[in-house]
Amino acid sequence: MDRIPSVDLKDFISDDPIRKQKFIDDIGKAYEDIGFVALKGHFLDDTLVDNLYDEVKNFFNLPLEVKESYEVPGIGGQRGYVSFGKESAKGKKEGDLKEFWHFGQYVEDDEARRKEYPENVTVNELAQFNEVGKQTYKMLEKTAKYVLRALALYLNLEETYFDNFIHNGNSILRPIHYPPITEEPKNAVRAAAHGDINLITLLMGAQGRGLQVQRHDGEWIDAIAEPDELMINVGDMLSRHSNNKLKSTIHRVINPPRELWGTSRYSIPFFMHPISEMKLDVLDSCIDEDHPKQFEDITAGEFLTERLIELGLIKK
Ligand SMILES: O=C(O)CCC(=O)C(=O)O
Numbered sequence: 281m282d283r284i285p286s287v288d289l290k291d292f293i294s295d296d297p298i299r300k301q302k303f304i305d306d307i308g309k310a311y312e313d314i315g316f317v318a319l320k321g322h323f324l325d326d327t328l329v330d331n332l333y334d335e336v337k338n339f340f341n342l343p344l345e346v347k348e349s350y351e352v353p354g355i356g357g358q359r360g361y362v363s364f365g366k367e368s369a370k371g372k373k374e375g376d377l378k379e380f381w382h383f384g385q386y387v388e389d390d391e392a393r394r395k396e397y398p399e400n401v402t403v404n405e406l407a408q409f410n411e412v413g414k415q416t417y418k419m420l421e422k423t424a425k426y427v428l429r430a431l432a433l434y435l436n437l438e439e440t441y442f443d444n445f446i447h448n449g450n451s452i453l454r455p456i457h458y459p460p461i462t463e464e465p466k467n468a469v470r471a472a473a474h475g476d477i478n479l480i481t482l483l484m485g486a487q488g489r490g491l492q493v494q495r496h497d498g499e500w501i502d503a504i505a506e507p508d509e510l511m512i513n514v515g516d517m518l519s520r521h522s523n524n525k526l527k528s529t530i531h532r533v534i535n536p537p538r539e540l541w542g543t544s545r546y547s548i549p550f551f552m553h554p555i556s557e558m559k560l561d562v563l564d565s566c567i568d569e570d571h572p573k574q575f576e577d578i579t580a581g582e583f584l585t586e587r588l589i590e591l592g593l594i595k596k
């Protein structure tokens with residue numbers, strides 16, 4: 281496979297069982313192989329996407345001291361602003377060449393769950409930023425719910441298997457700014473090679489060059505989406521749960537060639553996380569003689585904490 285396969289969520293949502301099954305087979309096969317698909321037919325409309333990019337650019341254009349006033353100590357960067365160079369990929373000491381913002385879950389029907397999560401941070405300088413972030417969060421969460429329904433069927437589970445685990449889940453919307461590069465970065469890159477932590481990631485902004493995905497044979501291929509597509513990949517939580525039937529593929533964001541150092545990159549991943557109590561224990565349906573259980577039992581909450589320590593975002 282030398283390019284990322286494309287699927288259309290409208291096929292899954294249609295009342296036509298043949299189209300629905302084709303979507304399930306196509307996305308399942310893509311995830312068994314390269315771990316990524318480009319997806320059309322999602323729930324984001326163009327106006328929302330345009331507004332979000334405008335607001336995100338406005339935010340990163342604010343003076344550094346204003347942005348830093350939205351950095352919240354003690355929560356591992358889970359809400360608000362995380363400044364340039366702070367996050368490094370697992371096992372790498374150089375920080376990535378990026379700054380980012382985190383919008384978290386909007387819990388409206390469960391007081392205990394609301395208290396479990398850090399509160400979302402409100403940017404006072406930008407009237408629309410907070411609301412546009414919330415709307416995008418909801419639309420990406422809805423898109424992810426249908427993708428997980430298709431994957432549940434692919435794994436021979438009930439279609440709604442994931443629904444209760446993702447309702448009020450610990451998902452995060454992360455607008456990222458990779459600023460212009462001003463000096464030779466030595467060993468640092470925009471985003472060093474990594475696997476995502478969560479169940480699945482829905483990425484806005486993969487339309488230009490930069491994102492690369494590593495195939496099984498070690499080759500890196502460009503992952504470029506059409507303007508109306510989201511890039512959607514499997515994270516480590518779903519890989520563990522499925523005994524690595526669905527692959528969490530290593531990916532990275534390379535630095536642009538020197539003549540393009542002056543340009544920023546903006547991308548906006550939505551990391552779909554379940555509630556912290558979800559057991560990621562390998563599903564029985566994914567174990568047989570040829571596929572012995574590969575991962576220890578662990579909950580989503582325990583796994584997330586382990587990984588945030590490895591990323592340098594929380595201290596032991
Ligand atoms: O910026 C991108 O295109 C990808 C970012 C990414 O892989 C991540 O934040 O996990």
Ligand SMILES: [Fe+2]
Binds near residue numbers: 475
């Ligand atoms: Fe990633």
